[in-house]
Amino acid sequence: MTPLLTASHLSVQFGGLKAVNDVSFEVWPNEVFSLIGPNGAGKTTIFNLISGLYRPTAGLVTFEGEKISHLAPYEIARLGIARTFQNIELFEHATVMQNLLVGRHCHRHTNWFQDLLFTPKVRATELQFRRTVEEVIEFLELQHYRDSMVAGLPYGVRKVVEVGRALAMRPKLLLLDEPSSGLNVDETEDMGFWIEDIKHDLGITVIMVEHDMGLVSRVSDRVFALNQGEELALGTAAEVQSHPAVIEAYLGGADEDDVPAGAGAAA
Amino acid sequence: MRFLFKTHYDQDVRLFRHGGQVFWYGLLLAALFVAPWLLPDYYVSQLVFIWIYAIAAIGLMILVGFTGQVSLGHAAFLAMGAYTEAYLHQHGWPFALSLTFSALVAGITGIIVGLPALRVKGMYLAIATLAFGFIVEEGVARAESITGGNAGKAIGSLEVFGLPIDSEQRFYYLSLFVLVLVVIGVMNLLRSPTGRAFVAIRDSEISAQSMGINLARYKTIAFALSAAVAGIAGALYAHKLRYLSPDQFTFLQSIELLIILVIGGVGSIYGAIFGAAFWIAVQQFIVLAKDWLPPAIAQQTGLQPTVFGLILVAFVLFEPMGLYGRWLKIRTFFQLFPFYRKGLFRRQKSYMKSERLK
Numbered sequence: 001m002t003p004l005l006t007a008s009h010l011s012v013q014f015g016g017l018k019a020v021n022d023v024s025f026e027v028w029p030n031e032v033f034s035l036i037g038p039n040g041a042g043k044t045t046i047f048n049l050i051s052g053l054y055r056p057t058a059g060l061v062t063f064e065g066e067k068i069s070h071l072a073p074y075e076i077a078r079l080g081i082a083r084t085f086q087n088i089e090l091f092e093h094a095t096v097m098q099n100l101l102v103g104r105h106c107h108r109h110t111n112w113f114q115d116l117l118f119t120p121k122v123r124a125t126e127l128q129f130r131r132t133v134e135e136v137i138e139f140l141e142l143q144h145y146r147d148s149m150v151a152g153l154p155y156g157v158r159k160v161v162e163v164g165r166a167l168a169m170r171p172k173l174l175l176l177d178e179p180s181s182g183l184n185v186d187e188t189e190d191m192g193f194w195i196e197d198i199k200h201d202l203g204i205t206v207i208m209v210e211h212d213m214g215l216v217s218r219v220s221d222r223v224f225a226l227n228q229g230e231e232l233a234l235g236t237a238a239e240v241q242s243h244p245a246v247i248e249a250y251l252g253g254a255d256e257d258d259v260p261a262g263a264g265a266a267a
Numbered sequence: 268m269r270f271l272f273k274t275h276y277d278q279d280v281r282l283f284r285h286g287g288q289v290f291w292y293g294l295l296l297a298a299l300f301v302a303p304w305l306l307p308d309y310y311v312s313q314l315v316f317i318w319i320y321a322i323a324a325i326g327l328m329i330l331v332g333f334t335g336q337v338s339l340g341h342a343a344f345l346a347m348g349a350y351t352e353a354y355l356h357q358h359g360w361p362f363a364l365s366l367t368f369s370a371l372v373a374g375i376t377g378i379i380v381g382l383p384a385l386r387v388k389g390m391y392l393a394i395a396t397l398a399f400g401f402i403v404e405e406g407v408a409r410a411e412s413i414t415g416g417n418a419g420k421a422i423g424s425l426e427v428f429g430l431p432i433d434s435e436q437r438f439y440y441l442s443l444f445v446l447v448l449v450v451i452g453v454m455n456l457l458r459s460p461t462g463r464a465f466v467a468i469r470d471s472e473i474s475a476q477s478m479g480i481n482l483a484r485y486k487t488i489a490f491a492l493s494a495a496v497a498g499i500a501g502a503l504y505a506h507k508l509r510y511l512s513p514d515q516f517t518f519l520q521s522i523e524l525l526i527i528l529v530i531g532g533v534g535s536i537y538g539a540i541f542g543a544a545f546w547i548a549v550q551q552f553i554v555l556a557k558d559w560l561p562p563a564i565a566q567q568t569g570l571q572p573t574v575f576g577l578i579l580v581a582f583v584l585f586e587p588m589g590l591y592g593r594w595l596k597i598r599t600f601f602q603l604f605p606f607y608r609k610g611l612f613r614r615q616k617s618y619m620k621s622e623r624l625k
Contacts, residue, residue: 051477053473053476053477072476072481073476073477074476074477074478074479074480074481074482077476077477077478077479078479082477082478083477085473085474089471089473089474089477090470090471090474091466091467091469091470091471091474091475092470092471093466093469093470093534094463094466094467094470097279098463098466101460101463102463102464102466102467102475102478102480103478104460105460105463105464105467105478105479105480106478106479108460110459110460112456112461112488112492115455115456115459115460115461115462116452116455116456116461116492117452117455118455118458118459122455122459123280125460126276126280126458126459127276127277127280130276130279130280131276134276165474165478169478169479
């Protein structure tokens with residue numbers, strides 16, 4: 001079996017800051033792969049490298065064996081990589097339906113001129129798009145919000161709509177950037193069920209950045225821990241959580257405990 | 268209140284959402300059809316100006332309202348369309364062909380102007396388009412062999428498919444017909460992937476490209492279409508005025524178009540048409556008002572810009588959604604009567620947007 005996505009020796013530098021430093025990992029088809037780490041560890045940066053918003057300074061990303069780290073974001077999306085954003089990036093002044101339809105954009109077969117005339121082919125594709133979108137709406141139970149403007153929706157629903165928009169692309173790989181941030185306990189639980197369903201029912205591979213360890217251990221097949229742009233540990237959720245380097249990154253090491261309290265406050 | 272029970276995806280896709288709309292728009296079109304027989308020539312002529320301004324405003328709306336790009340030089344596209352039409356008409360091209368060609372010339376210019384839009388945003392794009400506006404204004408004044416320069420250029424009488432357009436009525440039908448075509452075209456765009464890509468770019472460029480939208484391509488298309496529609500308006504404008512000179516296509520004209528959008532309501536086709544109608548109506552009203560205003564006010568220079576400035580300020584303060592927004596509120600009031608409440612249209616707080624990728 002070949003990995004769906006590989007990152008090999010991936011590095012990115014912003015001025016003097018090495019945001020990601022020589023990180024390598026492989027994501028296998030139909031697994032849920034979680035990236036964890038303290039703030040500023042480089043998790044979202046890795047997402048931006050995969051989806052083409054940043055260019056790596058060194059190393060490369062391959063998807064289904066092809067190098068993708070030189071492609072533009074829209075070309076990467078067309079290969080079947082969808083993503084959500086940490087701070088929801090929906091199209092605010094459009095309805096939920098229209099947002100999900102944008103997800104179908106890379107499956108269009110018509111050009112602007114055919115759209116201008118609304119030829120029968122455009123109509124046929126539109127109807128087909130709606131069928132797919134309705135499936136996503138049913139899957140995520142968004143029926144109630146179908147025609148609501150996104151600008152008027154509560155935060156929790158927007159989070160789900162963003163996942164829906166990514167799913168409407170029918171991607172092979174889904175990148176979820178903190179799917180549970182800002183959600184309450186019930187909503188986080190629902191999100192967990194959906195991620196499991198996305199994996200089992202839709203057969204989509206998921207890479208997820210997440211801070212809620214409860215959610216991470218529930219849905220992840222493997223967890224990759226990062227700190228300050230470097231790999232700390234890779235393994236199952238339990239293995240990573242008990243890894244000494246991870247504990248040190250989150251709770252601080254033995255050395256720091258020796259530092260007098262006054263010096264810590266000054267720093 | 269009407270509840271739509273949708274049983275087929277077609278109901279989502281079609282232009283008219285229900286029978287009521289077909290009826291009311293049909294009635295409106297019928298009223299517009301008989302209007303030139305009932306109204307005096309002068310008012311018919313003013314209606315023609317509304318149609319032409321509405322076409323130009325719809326052109327600008329594609330860019331500003333739907334794609335979220337700025338243009339302070341849209342009068343230049345009007346000029347491109349107007350002068351191309353004047354030139355081709357002079358050389359005996361049939362109207363249908365010369366109108367298409369005028370739109371094409373303006374559209375290609377739009378692509379060229381759109382090139383910086385792929386690199387710059389906001390204020391910088393505004394400056395780039397502003398500069399373009401001045402370049403065209405100056406270019407028109409200098410290219411005397413084509414445009415007649417500052418002396419101006421007269422345009423001969425118009426004939427469409429052998430039918431002479433020699434009366435206000437006939438020109439009214441012609442421009443109304445073109446307006447309806449433009450409206451249908453833009454509505455088609457908006458209900459298809461291209462229009463949704465425009466709106467996506469307006470609301471979030473980052474997620475638009477992550478959804479597979481090629482930003483450069485769609486911004487270019489938006490600029491081209493916007494300019495082409497403005498070019499069509501320009502061509503009609505040339506025949507309406509029968510005389511073109513560079514001072515008709517100044518920076519002020521570009522600003523006028525933007526004001527029309529703001530007053531009408533940015534982000535909808537209705538907004539462009541309402542705005543154009545309001546613009547022409549208020550101009551007429553000012554002319555009439557001069558007769559009964561005290562001479563000290565009526566004789567003031569700059570009365571019209573002052574009134575429009577005040578109106579613009581009032582709209583920005585009290586009705587940022589423009590006339591269209593007001594219309595939506597009135598309509599909702601009657602639909603929900605007596606359950607309308609004041610906060611219904613109040614914007615919800617918007618959540619923090621990611622600034623990290625910019």
